[in-house]
Amino acid sequence: MKRAYVRPTMVGERFVANEYVAACGDKEKVYKFKCDAGGGKSGEVYLETNNIKGFQPLGDTYLSSYHACGITHDASTADKFLDGYYVRGLKVTPVKVWRGEKGDNTYCTTKINIKEWETAKS
Incomplete structure:
Protein backbone atom coordinates (compact mmCIF):
# COMPACT_ATOMS: atom_id res chain seq x y z
CA MET A 1 0.00 0.00 0.00
CA LYS A 2 1.41 3.29 -1.05
CA ARG A 3 0.81 6.28 1.17
CA ALA A 4 -0.14 9.62 -0.28
CA TYR A 5 1.49 12.77 1.01
CA VAL A 6 -1.01 15.21 2.54
CA ARG A 7 0.18 18.75 2.92
CA PRO A 8 -0.49 20.06 6.46
CA THR A 9 -2.95 22.92 6.58
CA MET A 10 -3.95 25.26 9.31
CA VAL A 11 -7.63 25.92 9.66
CA GLY A 12 -8.77 28.89 11.68
CA GLU A 13 -12.23 29.59 12.90
CA ARG A 14 -13.56 32.96 13.85
CA PHE A 15 -15.69 33.25 16.99
CA VAL A 16 -19.01 34.90 16.28
CA ALA A 17 -21.33 35.41 19.20
CA ASN A 18 -24.82 34.21 18.52
CA GLU A 19 -26.31 35.54 21.74
CA TYR A 20 -26.14 38.89 23.55
CA VAL A 21 -24.93 38.60 27.12
CA ALA A 22 -25.08 41.61 29.43
CA ALA A 23 -22.17 41.81 31.82
CA CYS A 24 -23.11 44.88 33.79
CA GLY A 25 -23.97 43.13 37.06
CA ASP A 26 -26.12 45.18 39.43
CA LYS A 27 -25.54 48.47 37.60
CA GLU A 28 -28.95 48.40 35.97
CA LYS A 29 -30.88 47.09 38.99
CA VAL A 30 -33.11 49.08 41.30
CA TYR A 31 -34.50 48.46 44.76
CA LYS A 32 -38.23 48.86 45.15
CA PHE A 33 -39.22 50.05 48.61
CA LYS A 34 -42.25 51.73 50.11
CA CYS A 35 -41.91 55.11 51.83
CA ASP A 36 -44.01 54.14 54.86
CA ALA A 37 -42.39 55.21 58.15
CA GLY A 38 -44.93 56.79 60.49
CA GLY A 39 -47.89 55.63 58.44
CA GLY A 40 -48.53 59.09 57.02
CA LYS A 41 -48.10 61.01 60.27
CA SER A 42 -45.54 63.81 60.45
CA GLY A 43 -42.41 63.29 62.50
CA GLU A 44 -38.66 63.83 62.45
CA VAL A 45 -35.84 61.77 61.00
CA TYR A 46 -32.45 61.33 62.65
CA LEU A 47 -29.46 59.52 61.18
CA GLU A 48 -27.52 56.93 63.18
CA THR A 49 -24.21 58.77 63.39
CA ASN A 50 -22.67 57.95 66.78
CA ASN A 51 -22.33 54.17 66.21
CA ILE A 52 -24.28 53.37 69.37
CA LYS A 53 -27.34 51.20 68.67
CA GLY A 54 -30.61 52.88 69.54
CA PHE A 55 -31.72 56.48 69.27
CA GLN A 56 -29.82 59.10 71.26
CA PRO A 57 -31.26 62.62 70.75
CA LEU A 58 -27.94 64.27 71.58
CA GLY A 59 -25.75 61.75 69.74
CA ASP A 60 -27.56 61.05 66.48
CA LEU A 90 -41.89 59.44 72.40
CA LYS A 91 -42.19 56.74 69.73
CA VAL A 92 -38.97 55.86 67.90
CA THR A 93 -38.93 53.57 64.85
CA PRO A 94 -35.71 52.30 63.18
CA VAL A 95 -35.74 53.06 59.44
CA LYS A 96 -33.62 52.95 56.28
CA VAL A 97 -33.23 56.38 54.74
CA TRP A 98 -32.81 57.14 51.05
CA ARG A 99 -32.03 60.75 50.10
CA GLY A 100 -33.53 60.55 46.61
CA GLU A 101 -31.98 60.76 43.16
CA LYS A 102 -30.36 64.14 43.82
CA GLY A 103 -29.55 63.43 47.49
CA ASP A 104 -31.78 66.25 48.76
CA ASN A 105 -34.97 64.50 49.91
CA THR A 106 -35.88 62.16 52.74
CA TYR A 107 -37.60 58.83 52.10
CA CYS A 108 -37.89 56.26 54.89
CA THR A 109 -38.97 52.66 55.07
CA THR A 110 -39.55 50.50 58.11
CA LYS A 111 -38.41 47.42 56.20
CA ILE A 112 -34.76 47.85 57.23
CA ASN A 113 -33.31 44.58 55.89
CA ILE A 114 -32.25 45.50 52.34
CA LYS A 115 -31.84 41.83 51.42
CA GLU A 116 -35.61 41.46 51.67
CA LYS A 121 -34.15 45.94 36.10
CA SER A 122 -34.25 49.67 35.46
Whole structure:
Protein backbone atom coordinates (compact mmCIF):
# COMPACT_ATOMS: atom_id res chain seq x y z
CA MET A 1 0.00 0.00 0.00
CA LYS A 2 1.41 3.29 -1.05
CA ARG A 3 0.81 6.28 1.17
CA ALA A 4 -0.14 9.62 -0.28
CA TYR A 5 1.49 12.77 1.01
CA VAL A 6 -1.01 15.21 2.54
CA ARG A 7 0.18 18.75 2.92
CA PRO A 8 -0.49 20.06 6.46
CA THR A 9 -2.95 22.92 6.58
CA MET A 10 -3.95 25.26 9.31
CA VAL A 11 -7.63 25.92 9.66
CA GLY A 12 -8.77 28.89 11.68
CA GLU A 13 -12.23 29.59 12.90
CA ARG A 14 -13.56 32.96 13.85
CA PHE A 15 -15.69 33.25 16.99
CA VAL A 16 -19.01 34.90 16.28
CA ALA A 17 -21.33 35.41 19.20
CA ASN A 18 -24.82 34.21 18.52
CA GLU A 19 -26.31 35.54 21.74
CA TYR A 20 -26.14 38.89 23.55
CA VAL A 21 -24.93 38.60 27.12
CA ALA A 22 -25.08 41.61 29.43
CA ALA A 23 -22.17 41.81 31.82
CA CYS A 24 -23.11 44.88 33.79
CA GLY A 25 -23.97 43.13 37.06
CA ASP A 26 -26.12 45.18 39.43
CA LYS A 27 -25.54 48.47 37.60
CA GLU A 28 -28.95 48.40 35.97
CA LYS A 29 -30.88 47.09 38.99
CA VAL A 30 -33.11 49.08 41.30
CA TYR A 31 -34.50 48.46 44.76
CA LYS A 32 -38.23 48.86 45.15
CA PHE A 33 -39.22 50.05 48.61
CA LYS A 34 -42.25 51.73 50.11
CA CYS A 35 -41.91 55.11 51.83
CA ASP A 36 -44.01 54.14 54.86
CA ALA A 37 -42.39 55.21 58.15
CA GLY A 38 -44.93 56.79 60.49
CA GLY A 39 -47.89 55.63 58.44
CA GLY A 40 -48.53 59.09 57.02
CA LYS A 41 -48.10 61.01 60.27
CA SER A 42 -45.54 63.81 60.45
CA GLY A 43 -42.41 63.29 62.50
CA GLU A 44 -38.66 63.83 62.45
CA VAL A 45 -35.84 61.77 61.00
CA TYR A 46 -32.45 61.33 62.65
CA LEU A 47 -29.46 59.52 61.18
CA GLU A 48 -27.52 56.93 63.18
CA THR A 49 -24.21 58.77 63.39
CA ASN A 50 -22.67 57.95 66.78
CA ASN A 51 -22.33 54.17 66.21
CA ILE A 52 -24.28 53.37 69.37
CA LYS A 53 -27.34 51.20 68.67
CA GLY A 54 -30.61 52.88 69.54
CA PHE A 55 -31.72 56.48 69.27
CA GLN A 56 -29.82 59.10 71.26
CA PRO A 57 -31.26 62.62 70.75
CA LEU A 58 -27.94 64.27 71.58
CA GLY A 59 -25.75 61.75 69.74
CA ASP A 60 -27.56 61.05 66.48
CA THR A 61 -27.84 63.73 63.77
CA TYR A 62 -31.15 65.41 62.99
CA LEU A 63 -31.87 65.15 59.25
CA SER A 64 -35.29 66.66 58.55
CA SER A 65 -38.97 66.69 59.26
CA TYR A 66 -40.76 63.87 57.49
CA HIS A 67 -44.14 62.72 56.28
CA ALA A 68 -44.45 59.34 54.50
CA CYS A 69 -45.75 59.61 50.96
CA GLY A 70 -46.78 55.93 50.80
CA ILE A 71 -45.28 55.53 47.32
CA THR A 72 -43.11 52.60 46.25
CA HIS A 73 -39.87 54.16 44.99
CA ASP A 74 -37.23 52.78 42.62
CA ALA A 75 -33.74 53.48 43.90
CA SER A 76 -30.51 52.39 42.24
CA THR A 77 -28.69 49.60 44.03
CA ALA A 78 -25.61 51.84 43.81
CA ASP A 79 -27.27 54.55 45.97
CA LYS A 80 -26.53 55.01 49.66
CA PHE A 81 -29.09 53.80 52.17
CA LEU A 82 -28.56 55.17 55.67
CA ASP A 83 -29.58 53.82 59.05
CA GLY A 84 -31.83 56.17 60.94
CA TYR A 85 -34.83 56.73 63.19
CA TYR A 86 -38.30 58.10 62.59
CA VAL A 87 -39.34 59.94 65.75
CA ARG A 88 -42.85 61.07 66.62
CA GLY A 89 -43.31 62.19 70.19
CA LEU A 90 -41.89 59.44 72.40
CA LYS A 91 -42.19 56.74 69.73
CA VAL A 92 -38.97 55.86 67.90
CA THR A 93 -38.93 53.57 64.85
CA PRO A 94 -35.71 52.30 63.18
CA VAL A 95 -35.74 53.06 59.44
CA LYS A 96 -33.62 52.95 56.28
CA VAL A 97 -33.23 56.38 54.74
CA TRP A 98 -32.81 57.14 51.05
CA ARG A 99 -32.03 60.75 50.10
CA GLY A 100 -33.53 60.55 46.61
CA GLU A 101 -31.98 60.76 43.16
CA LYS A 102 -30.36 64.14 43.82
CA GLY A 103 -29.55 63.43 47.49
CA ASP A 104 -31.78 66.25 48.76
CA ASN A 105 -34.97 64.50 49.91
CA THR A 106 -35.88 62.16 52.74
CA TYR A 107 -37.60 58.83 52.10
CA CYS A 108 -37.89 56.26 54.89
CA THR A 109 -38.97 52.66 55.07
CA THR A 110 -39.55 50.50 58.11
CA LYS A 111 -38.41 47.42 56.20
CA ILE A 112 -34.76 47.85 57.23
CA ASN A 113 -33.31 44.58 55.89
CA ILE A 114 -32.25 45.50 52.34
CA LYS A 115 -31.84 41.83 51.42
CA GLU A 116 -35.61 41.46 51.67
CA TRP A 117 -36.34 44.33 49.27
CA GLU A 118 -37.70 43.58 45.82
CA THR A 119 -35.32 44.31 42.95
CA ALA A 120 -35.99 44.96 39.28
CA LYS A 121 -34.15 45.94 36.10
CA SER A 122 -34.25 49.67 35.46
